[in-house]
Amino acid sequence: MRMTKGEQAFQIAAVALIGLLSLSVLYPFVHLLSVSFSTPTEAIRPGFHLYPLHVSLEAYKKTFDSKQIWIGFGNTAFRTVAGSLLSLFFMAITAYPLSKPDLPHRSLYTMVFVFTMFFQGGLIPTYLLVKNIGLLDSRWVFILAPPFLISTFSLLIMRNFFMSLPSELEDAAKIDGAGDLRVLFSVIMPLSKPILATLGLWAAVAHWNSWFDGMLYIQDSSKMLLQTYLRRLIVENRDQDVQALLDQTMGAQDVIPETVKASTLIVTIVPIIIVYPFLQKYFVKGVLVGSLKG
Template sequence: MVHMTFGEKMFQYVLLIFIVLICGVMIYPFIHMLAVSFSTPIEAIRPGLHLIPLEFSLDAYKQAFASQQIWIGFGNTIFRTVVGTLLGLFFMSITAYPLAKKQLPHRKWFTLLIVFTMFFQGGLIPTYLLIKNIGLINTQWVYILAPPFLISTFSLIILRNFFMNIPSELEDSAKIDGANEVRILFSLVIPLSKPILATVGLWLAVSHWNAWFDGLLYIQDTTKMLLQIYLRRLVIDNSQNEMSMIMDQMAGDVVPESIKAAVLMIATIPILLVYPFLQKYFVKGIFIGSLKG
C-alpha cells in the first residue's frame, strides 16, 4: 500500500468494502438462524434482524434431539459421508494413477472417454432404471454407488494432474528396490498426495453431506432417510405432521421457527467443523492439481 498511487489505494479500499459486504450477505442468514435457534418462542417470532438471542433458550434443540427421526437421518448421513468419501478417494486414486502414466496404452483415448462424461450423461430416467435393475433401490449403498458420487470426473482429472507432477525418478528408485506398481501407489504416491487428497476429500464430503435429491428419488424407507430429506420436509415442504410429531415428543413451549432453525444448525455445523482441519491443504492441492493437463 505504501508505494501505490492514490487511484490504486482507492481501488483496494473499494474492493475491500465490496468483499466485506459480500461476506456479510453470505454470513448473515447463518447468524440469523443460529440466533433464532437459541431464542425463546417470543423472541424467535419477533420480526426484524436476529444477530444474537436476546432471550436465550435451548428448548428448540431439546425438542429436535428428542425426535428419533433426526437421529436416524443423522446416522444415515454420517454413514454416507464417511464411507462415500473413503471409497470415492480409493477408486479415484486407483483410476487416476494409471491415467497419469505416459506408457499406458491408449491413454489419451481413455482420458477423452472419461472427460466426455462431464458433458454428456445418460439422463435421469436411464439412471433410475439402471439403479433399479441392479437392486440398489431402498438401500443405503445407493447413496454411495449411484453416479456421480463414487467417481467424480472433475475430481478424477484433478487427481490425475497431481500424480503427473510427482517426479518419475522417485518411482524409478522404488522399482529398483523391488516395489511393484501397487506398492508404489500406496506407499509412495498416496503419502505425497495428501494436499490433493484432502482437497478432493473435502469436495466429496460436502457433496455427500448436502446431497438430498438421490435420497428423495431412490429411497422410500423412512429408516434409511437422510438428515437433509428430513430437513427439507420441515423447512421447504413445511410438513405439519413432521412438525407436530417433534413438538409432541417432548413437553415445552416452542414455535416452528425455532425447531426449523435448530434442525438447520444440526445439519450445517458438523460439516463446517471439517474445514479447519483441511484448510491448509486446500489451496496447495487445487493449485498443483490444476497445473498440468
C-alpha cells in the first residue's frame, strides 16, 4: 500500500529525529576518539574534533604504561565476568520456582521481591551490612553486595520468560525421571539463551560501568576498579599513581593531560562495546518474550 502524504511526512520526521538523537549520542565518542589520537597542539584546538589532523599514539602509550590501568582492568574484568555469571545463576534458580503456578504462596514471594524495587535500606545500612559481614576491601563485595547479585527487575523478566515456555517439555522430562534441577539446567536453560544473553548483557554493563561502590568499599589500590581509577584521573586527580602519570605527561612535549584522559576513556569503553555484537541477535527477542506474560 502506498503511504499518504501525512504518513510520508511522519516517516521523514521520525527518521530525522532519530538521526539527530543518534548524532547527539555519537558526538562525545567521536570527539574523544579524535582527541585521543591527536597531537597536543591539535587536541587543545577549540570546537568539535571529527578526526585528527595529525595522528599520534603517544597518549595510548602513556595510558598503557600506567600500572594502575592494568590493575583496574583486571579487577573490573573479574567483577564483570564472575558477577554476571553468578547473577544469572542465582536469578535462574530463583525465577524458576516463581514461574510455577502450583508454588504455595507464589504471589506473596513475588511481592516480597517487588517490594525491594521501591523500598531499600539506603546507603548507610548497606555499608554497615557490608562491613559487618566482612566484605570491606574484598573483591567479592562487588558481586555479593546489593544490588548486583540479584536484580529484581531482571528476575521478574526471567520469571516471565520461564512462564512462556511450554510446560509439556518439563512434563516429558519428569516422566523420564528428571528432577527439578535437572529440568532447569538440561531443558529450561538451553531454551533460555535469548533471555540469558539479554540479562547477562545488562548485568555486564552494570558491573563494568559501576564506580561508586568501588570508591565506597575499597581502600586498597591493588583492588581498585577501572572506573574508580578513571574517575580519579578525570575528576579528582588525587591518586598518587594517577598524579604521577599526569606529572609525567605534563613534562613531555608529545602528550598533554587532555589526550591521556581521552585515551583512557576510550580504553574503558571499547571492551564492553566489543561484547555487544555477539549478544545482539538475542537481545530484542529476549526482552520482548520476557515481557509478554506476567
